[in-house]
Structure formats: C-alpha cells, structure tokens
Amino acid sequence: MSKKIKKCLPSNELLEDLCIRFVLNAPEEDQQSFERILFLVECAxxxxxxxxxxxxxxxxxxxxxGFTCLLFKSCEMLRPYLAHIDDIFRDFSSYKSRVPVAGAIILDETYERCLLVKGWKKSSTWSFPxxxxxxxxxxxxxxxxEVLEETGFDVSELLKKEEYIEIxxxxxxxxxLYVVAGVKDDTAFAPLTKKEISQIAWHPLDRLDDxxxxxxxxxxxxxxASLKSWISKHPSxxxxxxxxxIKAICVWNAKKATTTERSYNKKASKQSLKFNTLALLPAKESCSSA
Structure with missing residues (x-):
C-alpha cells in the first residue's frame, strides 16, 4: 500500500517568487489599486x-x-496591508461584479437546443459560456x-457582431451574449482551462422554459424570452x-474525461488577459439584430 503524502503549505521562497513574477513585475499602472493588484494575485x-x-x-x-493571505504575508510590498485583507476582498468582489461580460448562446442546427456549461464547484450554476x-x-x-476556453470550440467564423442579446x-x-446558430450537436467540446468547467451539455430550450x-x-x-424572439425572426x-x-445531451464531463481530453492550456494565460478591465459600459437590456 502506498504511503499517504503529507500536504504542506507553499514555502515563503515560492510565494516570494510568485509575487515577484506576477505582481511586482507587472506594469506600474496595474499596481495602483487593490482591485488591480488582486487580479494579478488571482493570476499567481x-x-x-x-x-x-x-x-x-x-x-x-x-x-x-487563503493563498492571498499567504502571499500578502510573504511579500514585503503587500505585508503592511494584510490586516485589511477582509476589506480588500470585499471591494474586489464588488469590483468584479461590475466588470462587463461577453459570451455566446450556441444553438444546434434545428435551434431547439442550446449549449450550456456548468462551473467546477458543487454550488455552480449552469450558464451560457x-x-x-x-x-x-x-x-x-x-x-x-471565453467560448474557446470554456468549450474548446472556436466561434470566430460563425459569430456575427450584430446578433446579440444584452442584459x-x-x-x-x-x-x-452573441447568438451563434447552426452548430452540429455531434461537435466535440472540451474546455481548455482547468478546474473551471465540470460539464458541457446540449439542453432543449423548451425544457429550460419550464x-x-x-x-x-x-x-x-x-x-x-429574447432568444425565442430572435429564433422566431430567424427560422432554422x-x-x-x-x-x-428532444432530450439533454451531455457532451463533456470532467469526471469521465480521458487523459487526452485533459490536455488543458494553462489558466494563468487566461488570467493574464484579465489583469485590468474596461470601464463599465452603460447598457440597457436589448436584443440587436441586423
């Protein structure tokens, strides 16, 4: 029987290296607020x-x-603010909740199913990528x-910039969310990021309504409601x-994924695109279509 490995916390040397690599070496403008610094820490x-x-x-x-507290404790520049970590986290969460989001509603060839993804945590909800x-x-x-990272599917050739629903x-x-219609339901899907998506599935639209x-x-x-209105104007x-x-079809499940399917890109490369965010875009609920 193999001996159980005792887990340990990261060393100060490792944490200092991560702090230097991801925080201290970032552009100075990214170190001007704790909201931006926390995005760098999230990357680390x-x-x-x-x-x-x-x-x-x-x-x-x-x-x-927990990781952030250890990093603040190990990093000389951040250590003085460790006592305020609860306030910093609260402000960061509020800041993230205001960052604009974009993605896609992927429909199958009959426009009867849409592709949904489920987050990694047990409490995660289903959503469009x-x-x-x-x-x-x-x-x-x-x-x-985002669609590529969460599903492994490239929608760049199918996405029309004027076809979207915004709330x-x-x-x-x-x-x-851009409406991307006409994707074959036997298309292979698998996330390119790790520990973010647990399931990918086609779900019948009429059952989602119920x-x-x-x-x-x-x-x-x-x-x-806006999606059904779009479909009524764009018959399949x-x-x-x-x-x-029609039934739901699970096309990818983390628990059943093979080793080959788990050849992910590093999530750090994803997070590096998110160090900063745009100013909030004033937007009302709308459904735009050419």
Missing part, C-alpha cells in the same frame, strides 16, 4: 494551482483567499476567447424534430 493563484501543485503532490491546494472582458478588449473578442444585471453588470428539476438556471432564464434551415421529444 491559478498558476500555483494548475502548474505548481500539479507538479508537486506535497503542496496543498488552497482557496483563493461567457466571461469577463479584459482591458481594451472588444465584446466579440471576449466572447470568442444589465442589478443595474451594474452588462452581459452581452424549469428542469435540479438545474440552476439563474444566468440562463433572463435571456430566454433545418427541420425541427417533431416526431419525438
């Missing part, structure tokens, strides 16, 4: 989790706040990047399946 955190911990089984996997915009990033560029949540955060038992659809339901060229009920 995912690098630690995805690269360092994976290659050293002795190291302990940490929650983001989407994510926060990076500094100076266009909405469509963010949508293409502002709580009067603070705008979410723009509220499928067990599914959390808080980030899906607000878009359904492929005949709908009227002969039998």
């Amino acid at each position: 955190y995912w690098y630690y989790e995805d690269s360092v911990v994976e290659n050293d089984p002795r190291l302990m996997s940490l929650p983001f706040k 989407r994510g926060k915009k990076g500094k100076d990033e266009e909405d469509y560029g963010c949508a293409v990047r 502002t949540f709580r009067g603070e955060q705008s979410v723009r 509220g499928v038992t067990g599914l959390k659809l808080y980030m899906v339901a607000p878009f359904l 060229p492929v005949a709908r399946r009227l002969d039998k009920p």
